[in-house]
Amino acid sequence: MLEEDNPKEVMCSCSGTTRGMIIELVSQGKGVDAISRYSGALTGCGGCEWDITELVNTLMAAQPEKS
Numbered sequence: 001m002l003e004e005d006n007p008k009e010v011m012c013s014c015s016g017t018t019r020g021m022i023i024e025l026v027s028q029g030k031g032v033d034a035i036s037r038y039s040g041a042l043t044g045c046g047g048c049e050w051d052i053t054e055l056v057n058t059l060m061a062a063q064p065e066k067s
């Protein structure tokens with residue numbers, strides 16, 4: 001596992017949302033909005049927006065299409 005894939009890495013310091021939490025939520029089919037509502041990510045300073053959006057997009061692109 002790459003250092004940058006550490007699931008304990010805090011992606012949003014305002015809410016304490018970790019990479020692993022985001023990976024889990026994306027695997028449940030949640031998008032950025034749902035992840036924000038669920039975890040509180042993006043509801044503080046907004047400084048994590050780019051990183052989280054990028055991570056979610058990357059994870060979604062890697063997932064098989066759900067229909």
Ligand code: FES
Nearest residue numbers: 012014044045046
């Ligand atoms: S770091 Fe995520 S809202 Fe501030």
